[in-house]
Amino acid sequence: xxxxxxxxxxxxxxxxxxxxxxxxxxxxxxxxxxxxxxxxxxxxxxxxxxxxxxxxxxxxxxxxxxxxxxxxxxxxxxxxxxxxxxxxxxxxxxxxxxxxxxxxxxxxxxxxxxxxxxxxxxxxxxxxxxxxxxxxxxxxxxxxxxxxxxxxxxxxxxxxxxxxxxxxxxxxxxxxxxxxxxxxxxxxxxxxxxxxxxxxxxxxxxxxxxxxxxxxxxxxxxxxxxxxxxxxxxxxxxxxxxxxxxxxxxxxxxxxxxxxxxxxxxxxxxxxxxxxxxxxxxxxxxxxxxxxxxxxxxxxxxxxxxxxx
Amino acid sequence: xxxxxxxxxxxxxxxxxxxxxxxxxxxxxxxxxxxxxxxxxxxxxxxxxxxxxxxxxxxxxxxxxxxxxxxxxxxxxxxxxxxxxxxxxxxxxxxxxxxxxxxxxxxxxxxxxxxxxxxxxxxxxxxxxxxxxxxxxxxxxxxxxxxxxxxxxxxxxxxxxxxxxxxxxxxxxxxxxxxxxxxxxxxxxxxxxxxxxxxxxxxxxxxxxxxxxxxxxxxxxxxxxxxxxxxxxxxxxxxxxxxxxxxxxxxxxxxxxxxxxxxxxxxxxxxxxxxxxxxxxxxxxxxxxxxxxxxxxxxxxxxxxxxxxxxxxxxxxxxxxxxxxxxxxxxxxxxxxxxxxxxxxxxxxxxxxxxxxxxxxxxxxxxxxxxxxxxxxxxx
Numbered sequence: 001x002x003x004x005x006x007x008x009x010x011x012x013x014x015x016x017x018x019x020x021x022x023x024x025x026x027x028x029x030x031x032x033x034x035x036x037x038x039x040x041x042x043x044x045x046x047x048x049x050x051x052x053x054x055x056x057x058x059x060x061x062x063x064x065x066x067x068x069x070x071x072x073x074x075x076x077x078x079x080x081x082x083x084x085x086x087x088x089x090x091x092x093x094x095x096x097x098x099x100x101x102x103x104x105x106x107x108x109x110x111x112x113x114x115x116x117x118x119x120x121x122x123x124x125x126x127x128x129x130x131x132x133x134x135x136x137x138x139x140x141x142x143x144x145x146x147x148x149x150x151x152x153x154x155x156x157x158x159x160x161x162x163x164x165x166x167x168x169x170x171x172x173x174x175x176x177x178x179x180x181x182x183x184x185x186x187x188x189x190x191x192x193x194x195x196x197x198x199x200x201x202x203x204x205x206x207x208x209x210x211x212x213x214x215x216x217x218x219x220x221x222x223x224x225x226x227x228x229x230x231x232x233x234x235x236x237x238x239x240x241x242x243x244x245x246x247x248x249x250x251x252x253x254x255x256x257x258x259x260x261x262x263x264x265x266x267x268x269x270x271x272x273x274x275x276x277x278x279x280x281x282x283x284x285x286x287x288x289x290x291x292x293x294x295x296x297x298x299x300x301x302x303x304x305x306x307x308x309x
Numbered sequence: 310x311x312x313x314x315x316x317x318x319x320x321x322x323x324x325x326x327x328x329x330x331x332x333x334x335x336x337x338x339x340x341x342x343x344x345x346x347x348x349x350x351x352x353x354x355x356x357x358x359x360x361x362x363x364x365x366x367x368x369x370x371x372x373x374x375x376x377x378x379x380x381x382x383x384x385x386x387x388x389x390x391x392x393x394x395x396x397x398x399x400x401x402x403x404x405x406x407x408x409x410x411x412x413x414x415x416x417x418x419x420x421x422x423x424x425x426x427x428x429x430x431x432x433x434x435x436x437x438x439x440x441x442x443x444x445x446x447x448x449x450x451x452x453x454x455x456x457x458x459x460x461x462x463x464x465x466x467x468x469x470x471x472x473x474x475x476x477x478x479x480x481x482x483x484x485x486x487x488x489x490x491x492x493x494x495x496x497x498x499x500x501x502x503x504x505x506x507x508x509x510x511x512x513x514x515x516x517x518x519x520x521x522x523x524x525x526x527x528x529x530x531x532x533x534x535x536x537x538x539x540x541x542x543x544x545x546x547x548x549x550x551x552x553x554x555x556x557x558x559x560x561x562x563x564x565x566x567x568x569x570x571x572x573x574x575x576x577x578x579x580x581x582x583x584x585x586x587x588x589x590x591x592x593x594x595x596x597x598x599x600x601x602x603x604x605x606x607x608x609x610x611x612x613x614x615x616x617x618x619x620x621x622x623x624x625x626x627x628x629x630x631x632x633x634x635x636x637x638x639x640x641x642x643x644x645x646x647x648x649x650x651x652x653x654x655x656x657x658x659x660x661x662x663x664x665x666x667x668x669x670x671x672x673x674x675x676x677x678x679x680x681x682x683x684x685x686x687x688x689x
Binding site: 011045051052070071078083093097100101 | 310313314317320321322324325512515518519520522523524525526527528529530685686687688689
């Protein structure tokens with residue numbers, strides 16, 4: 001569906017995309033995950049032929065993409081990061097306008113607009129002007145304008161920025177539904193939880209480069225870090241902390257005076273070993289939490305910094 | 310597809326408050342202001358009666374010639390100059406002045422008419438002129454009679470007022486100062502089409518707005534989209550133009566002559582020029598939308614100032630001193646075209662103005678097309 005090879009994009013001295021390559025298969029929900037400024041949006045704009053690039057090849061649907069590839073553009077839907085609608089047109093008129101750029105037949109368009117309104121649950125707001133909508137509803141309108149013409153390939157560039165949790169869940173569920181209906185989705189975000197929940201394959205990016213690509217399980221398997229144990233412990237001596245560090249399967253340990261945080265290694269769990277050691281030392285333990293490794297851990301281990309930085 | 314783009318553009322423009330204020334309401338307000346400010350400008354040369362106190366003492370009663378002159382100047386009718394109030398003494402006349410019942414007092418002193426006015430006003434100058442003329446004429450008659458006693462023919466010839474010049478108009482409709490303001494006002498409305506051009510370009514160029522980026526991704530040729538969008542903008546602008554013309558012609562009853570069709574054609578071409586200018590500003594400079602709007606407003610007002618919108622007659626000075634500026638100023642060409650339609654029987658001066666305006670428009674659109682041809686951007 002999408003093939004990008006060795007893409008290089010410079011903004012003056014800054015290299016925005018550094019030999020960036022990507023392959024997306026038909027029917028995937030492909031996530032581009034990276035911090036702000038990592039090159040996700042630039043990569044999308046290059047793929048859509050909005051931006052010039054210095055080197056590389058891009059093909060969509062097996063054909064080279066150019067600004068005049070109208071046959072390809074007809075099959076693509078884009079939901080941009082910023083809300084891009086007409087402020088003086090109502091919700092329905094906006095969706096109809098963008099749909100009309102792809103579908104000229106009036107009766108068909110009417111049906112598609114109605115479906116899009118229902119899909120994003122904006123039927124009750126069809127006569128509203130965008131300025132009367134809340135942030136979440138506005139984002140849903142932004143999505144409806146991008147998908148009303150039923151594209152085969154949909155680019156969603158951070159569609160949930162500044163959206164409340166309820167609207168976010170609806171948007172994510174909507175994207176899954178689009179995928180079930182047959183659309184291939186490219187989804188960019190810097191929210192790792194979203195990408196983890198939604199995407200079938202994920203590419204982690206930083207500084208315009210691909211750091212790792214795979215399913216979330218594959219990505220997590222790439223790193224040494226395992227589960228993260230958090231135990232409420234009232235006090236802990238330095239010698240006891242050293243003993244925990246020496247336990248097999250423990251990568252590193254931290255104690256902040258209240259919480260003992262231990263990072264395991266690999267797929268196994270060191271929880272029982274830690275609890276046994278604390279019991280032997282007669283150290284009382286409060287609540288215990290165990291979390292599997294996240295994509296943030298993957299990012300942290302590869303780059304040495306948090307994804308949220 | 311294009312019908313939908315066109316309809317939505319018209320709808321969106323009609324709902325835009327900023328657009329309505331600048332291109333619909335502002336011209337009407339300005340026209341109304343002109344109407345009230347200048348409605349008496351063209352009739353400023355007409356006489357108005359001056360309230361005066363006449364000291365009708367014994368000397369006045371004796372001087373029958375002077376009292377007859379005052380009587381005829383006070384006679385009701387079109388040529389009445391004085392609203393005379395007779396008083397017996399100079400003191401009574403002065404009290405009329407104090408009470409502001411009269412602007413001046415006329416009295417006789419040793420046979421000579423004298424004027425007493427409270428201040429050096431325009432009316433006092435007129436009265437002074439009238440009395441001076443009376444004195445000169447009286448002296449001349451006495452001198453004539455002394456040198457040529459009995460020659461009544463000579464006296465009669467002297468007293469007859471001969472006008473040696475004749476006022477003639479070169480045209481059926483002589484231009485007035487007020488009309489020039491309305492012409493320049495309509496030129497301003499035409500050039501405010503720049504807002505529509507700016508709006509179209511701003512919402513279509515990917516490097517200017519998110520909306521432009523989104524529309525650039527559609528499977529539609531950019532030039533077609535721009536063309537239909539500008540057409541929608543032109544439609545709304547012409548609606549505003551029609552409202553302004555209707556208001557000026559039918560409500561304010563300003564006479565633009567009897568070539569209404571050509572007046573509308575001028576508005577259409579002028580609006581195209583405005584739209585082309587706004588498009589070029591929109592596409593050529595990487596400024597924020599507000600900054601570009603400011604450029605359009607500033608350029609339009611400068612052009613209109615030079616065309617005589619704010620100061621009457623400046624257009625003539627510019628045309629005389631710096632004719633190139635006058636020729637390339639679209640506001641000057643538009644208002645000059647209106648003037649040509651109103652004043653001249655021949656259409657040649659009008660067609661020259663229109664030719665220049667069309668040339669300016671073509672150049673502006675060509676510049677816009679040059680910048681628009683870019684399909685991909687370095688950065689957005």
